[in-house]
Amino acid sequence: MITEGLAWLIIALPVISLLVSGVFVRAFVGSESKYAGYITVAAIGGSFVLSIWALLTVMSDGPVLFDKRDWIAIGGLNLTFGLILDQLTVIMLVVVSGVSLLVQIYGQAYMHGDKSYTRYFAYMSLFTASMLGLVLSRNMVQMFVFWELVGISSYLLIGFWMDRPSAAAAAKKAFLMTRFGDFGFLLGILYLYSINPAYMDIETLYGAIEAEEIAVTVATWVALGLFAGAVGKSAQFPLHSWLPDAMEGPTSVSALIHSATMVTAGVFLVARFFPLFEYSDMMTLVALVGGFTAVFAATMGLVANDIKRVLAYSTISQLGYMMLALGIGAYAPAIFHLFTHAFFKAALFLGAGSVHHAAGTFNMKYMGGLRRHMPWTYWSMIIASVSLAGLFPFSGFWSKDEILGHAAEVGTTTATIVLALGLIAALMTAFYMFRAIFLTFHGEWRGGGEREEEEAKAAGEPAPVGNTHSHLTESPWLMIGPIALLAALAIVIGFFSNPTVDVGPIDKHSFAHFVTVENEAVFPTEHAAVEAGSEPEFNFVIAGASTVLALAGVGLAYLMYLRGSISPASLGARLQPIYRLIFRKYYVDELYEDQLVRRGFYRYLADGVRWFDEHWIDNANVHLYTWVSRIGKSGALVQNGQTQTYAVGMVIGVIVIVAGFLLWG
Numbered sequence: 001m002i003t004e005g006l007a008w009l010i011i012a013l014p015v016i017s018l019l020v021s022g023v024f025v026r027a028f029v030g031s032e033s034k035y036a037g038y039i040t041v042a043a044i045g046g047s048f049v050l051s052i053w054a055l056l057t058v059m060s061d062g063p064v065l066f067d068k069r070d071w072i073a074i075g076g077l078n079l080t081f082g083l084i085l086d087q088l089t090v091i092m093l094v095v096v097s098g099v100s101l102l103v104q105i106y107g108q109a110y111m112h113g114d115k116s117y118t119r120y121f122a123y124m125s126l127f128t129a130s131m132l133g134l135v136l137s138r139n140m141v142q143m144f145v146f147w148e149l150v151g152i153s154s155y156l157l158i159g160f161w162m163d164r165p166s167a168a169a170a171a172k173k174a175f176l177m178t179r180f181g182d183f184g185f186l187l188g189i190l191y192l193y194s195i196n197p198a199y200m201d202i203e204t205l206y207g208a209i210e211a212e213e214i215a216v217t218v219a220t221w222v223a224l225g226l227f228a229g230a231v232g233k234s235a236q237f238p239l240h241s242w243l244p245d246a247m248e249g250p251t252s253v254s255a256l257i258h259s260a261t262m263v264t265a266g267v268f269l270v271a272r273f274f275p276l277f278e279y280s281d282m283m284t285l286v287a288l289v290g291g292f293t294a295v296f297a298a299t300m301g302l303v304a305n306d307i308k309r310v311l312a313y314s315t316i317s318q319l320g321y322m323m324l325a326l327g328i329g330a331y332a333p334a335i336f337h338l339f340t341h342a343f344f345k346a347a348l349f350l351g352a353g354s355v356h357h358a359a360g361t362f363n364m365k366y367m368g369g370l371r372r373h374m375p376w377t378y379w380s381m382i383i384a385s386v387s388l389a390g391l392f393p394f395s396g397f398w399s400k401d402e403i404l405g406h407a408a409e410v411g412t413t414t415a416t417i418v419l420a421l422g423l424i425a426a427l428m429t430a431f432y433m434f435r436a437i438f439l440t441f442h443g444e445w446r447g448g449g450e451r452e453e454e455e456a457k458a459a460g461e462p463a464p465v466g467n468t469h470s471h472l473t474e475s476p477w478l479m480i481g482p483i484a485l486l487a488a489l490a491i492v493i494g495f496f497s498n499p500t501v502d503v504g505p506i507d508k509h510s511f512a513h514f515v516t517v518e519n520e521a522v523f524p525t526e527h528a529a530v531e532a533g534s535e536p537e538f539n540f541v542i543a544g545a546s547t548v549l550a551l552a553g554v555g556l557a558y559l560m561y562l563r564g565s566i567s568p569a570s571l572g573a574r575l576q577p578i579y580r581l582i583f584r585k586y587y588v589d590e591l592y593e594d595q596l597v598r599r600g601f602y603r604y605l606a607d608g609v610r611w612f613d614e615h616w617i618d619n620a621n622v623h624l625y626t627w628v629s630r631i632g633k634s635g636a637l638v639q640n641g642q643t644q645t646y647a648v649g650m651v652i653g654v655i656v657i658v659a660g661f662l663l664w665g
Helices: 004-028 035-061 087-110 117-136 140-158 165-195 202-210 216-233 242-248 251-259 262-272 274-279 283-301 307-327 331-359 375-389 395-410 413-441 448-458 477-497 510-517 525-532 540-563 568-574 576-583 585-638 643-664
Strands: 069-074 077-081
Touching: 004 035, 004 117, 035 087, 035 117, 087 117, 087 251, 087 262, 087 331, 087 477, 087 510, 117 140, 117 251, 117 262, 140 165, 140 216, 140 242, 140 251, 140 262, 165 216, 165 242, 202 274, 216 262, 216 274, 216 283, 242 251, 242 307, 251 262, 251 307, 251 331, 262 274, 262 307, 262 331, 274 283, 283 307, 283 413, 283 585, 307 331, 307 395, 307 413, 331 375, 331 395, 331 477, 331 510, 375 395, 375 413, 375 477, 375 540, 395 413, 395 477, 395 540, 413 540, 540 568, 568 576, 576 585
Parallel strands: none
Antiparallel strands: 069 077
């Protein structure tokens, strides 16, 4: 059994790596020292081993709640902290530490030669430690602290190349937009604390919900605040627009953000407080926001030319799937999809970094023909793309169709709506992923970063930032190894972790059984079978429909971008208004930045500051001068040098004093 000290060590190891790499290695060895990479890999590798140990402990002994410790005690304020090891925690620990380990190995080659090599690994250690701390927290305030550390870490990493204006702007945008959601999260915590401070403890809160000690209206308002935080972190509509811009950071950072840390934090938050959401009236809103976001983001992936932005929109869309699943009560399918998505999405982003390493650009218009030069990257991205598209027998097929099948079985109006949205998103997902594959790896080489730079200069546009030199060779094995391993996991992890039939020692629906029936903290024994489904069945009808739509998407991409039977240019011309609307991302950025920020917030803030300055600051100075002058003049009238005036003043003073004693003495 894992001890409390070892559980804390899961967080402590990356923190130690942060301090050693960021302070000692950088100060005494140099900012480009390879030791920073070695130390980070060793530390996060240790966290991964301990996470596996924690998983085995929970599988054998059930959830573990370590003792609460006093944290802050001031007057009536008494906050505690502690660790929780339940099914959700250990799954997230394995995902976060495992994917992060592979990303750090990859980063040693990808960031080679960067002048801030040690700073990169220090930030990545902080990022990983923050997410591990978040999933281990058993107290809401403790969770919020780590939640904010995740946000700060992402800000530092998105703006890692701080000398690039686009990176600095993207980091600021991500930080500010997620703050809106975080404010809602904080309000939810404060409101719940005002009801009962003991509810800050997750176990106590679960017990209060089961005993129906909390009013439904209270639960709804608290859940609304928490969901606002989740919408911000997981880039759900309307707080989604920061995530595509976050591609300005190193690609390895994007891989970690999109697969196992930042954006999954929002889904984790809803899952962690799933009993609260289920008890409240928030489930329909969660489902509809998730379903709408799944389709909304997928449409933008159809026309994006930057391969990382295509993957960013796919992340927003897949997070929408997870949210809609939680909204219709499909707790196990949502966590299962988060689990499988982490591996194939990390493979795709790391593959995009490998492509950039060869092509010198992320713009797919300047790629083409790379499959002949990069076979390992090509086949790994094919596998990950097929999994993301949800085609049999890859992992995305099993997890995505579990969600859609559950929606079909629920059968409510909300479930039917999100089922339709999920099927539409499945068609779009397959299309935009294979559009990216065909543009990147098939056809003829279209010049890469050098040509993009030449055309930008000829058009008088800013030149692309970063390395634009192309060299058409496969990436080094430090990069290929993690990509290939993640792609291999995308093949097997879906079926063998949650098979539809008994497979040797692996029981049927073992993953779903583990996260629901065995998780009495979230699903008390008396209704665990109802929540999990006493014998959940895979819906092959819905899976078949989803597969047909996905194949149609692949086929359409083939006809347009490989065979050339349908001209994308002519189709775009015929649908120009729609194409322009989607290409401009529905003008959401213009709405937020031009109307709300510049013409709204900045304007009214400026007007408000000017009014305050004119009416309070300036007028206060004028009025103060006037009154001081009047008082001075009044005093001058008394101090006139005439003895009789002083005598009158003394008499009046004596009268006032005597009257005061008579009245109040």
